[in-house]
Amino acid sequence: MTSSDYRSLAGYRHQRRNDITGQPVVVYDATAQGMDASDGRWMIVCEGHSELVVTDTLALARSAAREPQEWCSQCQDVSA
Numbered sequence: 612m613t614s615s616d617y618r619s620l621a622g623y624r625h626q627r628r629n630d631i632t633g634q635p636v637v638v639y640d641a642t643a644q645g646m647d648a649s650d651g652r653w654m655i656v657c658e659g660h661s662e663l664v665v666t667d668t669l670a671l672a673r674s675a676a677r678e679p680q681e682w683c684s685q686c687q688d689v690s691a
């Protein structure tokens with residue numbers, strides 16, 4: 612997908628390039644996707660590896676998007 616495709620997805624909020632994979636890390640609003648947000652409203656997805664993490668605040672989501680190796684096991688393997 613191109614970056615404009617991610618922007619058209621439900622709940623899309625933010626994205627940045629993952630320096631490890633060269634593919635996007637995308638922040639979504641879980642409530643806009645009709646998902647259970649009890650574990651955290653903001654969903655950060657490593658699109659290159661299809662791993663995700665959730666946070667309670669958008670600020671935390673943005674910082675998590677900068678550091679995919681902190682939560683994506685496959686980014687950890689690549690950067691190790």
Ligand SMILES: [Zn+2]
Nearest residue numbers: 657660683686
């Ligand atoms: Zn990853």
